[in-house]
Amino acid sequence: MPPSKRMLIGLGLLSTGMGVIPLLTGLGFIAAGSGGSDSSPPWVALLSGLLFVFAGMAVMLKALTGAGESPSGLPSGAPRSLCFVYDLLVLAIAGSLAAIASWVAFGSGERHFSGFTNFGGFTVDTSFGRTMFGIGAVLTWFLTAALLLDSARRWFSRR
Numbered sequence: 605m606p607p608s609k610r611m612l613i614g615l616g617l618l619s620t621g622m623g624v625i626p627l628l629t630g631l632g633f634i635a636a637g638s639g640g641s642d643s644s645p646p647w648v649a650l651l652s653g654l655l656f657v658f659a660g661m662a663v664m665l666k667a668l669t670g671a672g673e674s675p676s677g678l679p680s681g682a683p684r685s686l687c688f689v690y691d692l693l694v695l696a697i698a699g700s701l702a703a704i705a706s707w708v709a710f711g712s713g714e715r716h717f718s719g720f721t722n723f724g725g726f727t728v729d730t731s732f733g734r735t736m737f738g739i740g741a742v743l744t745w746f747l748t749a750a751l752l753l754d755s756a757r758r759w760f761s762r763r
Contacts, residue, residue, distance in 0.1 A: 612667035620660030627653025648707055651700040658700075662693040691755045698751055702744035709738035 630650025669682040717733030
């Protein structure tokens with residue numbers, strides 16, 4: 605049973621609300637904590653908040669256009685301007701995820717990772733954590749590029 609329009613709008617509002625605190629932190633309206641040498645730069649908090657805000661907006665846009673049953677984009681009959689906004693939201697979400705993962709993997713400063721240290725003698729340390737985030741960052745950049753190419757094909761093939 606597909607989610608109702610009301611449920612999708614509620615989930616979209618919840619997601620948007622969840623992004624407000626990191627967004628305000630990234631903008632400097634809320635103190636970011638200790639500010640030690642291992643703290644993240646403000647843009648990481650800003651992108652983290654925007655991820656939730658953009659995801660909430662995308663879900664609400666799908667609900668408002670009646671695409672709640674579709675696992676992909678907006679319905680074919682949706683206004684072109686709304687499709688463009690939706691595509692931008694999806695690209696911003698993917699790009700933000702890639703940028704944050706890239707900072708964790710390749711950025712300067714200390715990173716702290718924790719996990720199962722008892723799993724077959726396997727230890728989760730900083731180099732392992734950065735390597736996993738690096739793999740995730742590369743894959744997410746590829747996903748972002750694929751989404752950009754797909755969007756460009758759709759936008760420039762329409763005449």
